[in-house]
């Protein structure tokens with residue numbers, strides 16, 4: 391199958407899920423002991439092996455490097471990625487800054503297995519936990535930096551708000567959130583090309599504009615939330631946006 395075919399398959403699945411259900415993979419909620427659903431990295435389990443090569447071709451490595459640059463990491467900081475998936479950002483961080491405590495959280499055990507193997511191959515130490523970003527298993531004020539990379543559009547609107555509340559809770563005073571995702575439709579949209587138009591037709595992405603994310607950050611108690619940058623990747627066919635907020 392061509393990359394275009396795979397991307398179409400992934401997005402078709404995302405669109406099918408966009409109307410209400412959180413995704414097609416169940417996980418037992420640790421608080422309620424009830425099954426809870428989430429949307430996995432590539433939409434379907436069988437597509438997961440293609441996720442890393444596809445997002446690499448789409449330019450994800452460069453955008454993740456930019457996100458890490460923005461975070462100005464310093465030795466001994468405690469760093470969390472929510473929705474860490476296959477662990478690419480975590481390994482990138484660990485290679486750049488070996489003196490950090492690095493934690494990744496994701497509900498998908500298959501993605502976490504891949505992240506674990508990736509960390510082993512890179513010989514870096516990363517704690518990987520299974521769970522949801524809107525009910526994190528971490529104490530209040532335990533992280534200096536929280537990252538979210540291509541994860542936010544996987545969340546329904548109510549989960550987005552709860553997730554930002556949790557991020558605010560687990561950040562230390564002065565700690566910062568660095569969020570990278572596909573840019574949504576907004577007043578700044580130009581003509582982003584066929585691939586972006588396909589991606590942006592997802593209902594989840596419509597709820598993912600930078601303005602919306604900044605508003606949700608503010609409502610969650612974030613100090614000085616803002617969109618810091620927008621880039622176009624994959625031959626200008628995909629727009630990505632970087633947003634940032636801080637715990638007061």
Ligand SMILES: C[S@@+](CC[C@H](N)C(=O)[O-])C[C@H]1O[C@@H](n2cnc3c(N)ncnc32)[C@H](O)[C@@H]1O
Pocket residue numbers: 428429430431432445472473474475476477478479495496497498501521522523524538539540541544545549
């Ligand atoms: C597109 S992947 C991004 C993975 C990785 N951050 C990256 O940069 O490649 C989105 C990830 O978010 C995870 N996810 C979905 N719902 C979630 C939730 N409620 N809380 C935390 N992670 C979630 C999925 O399992 C998936 O691994």
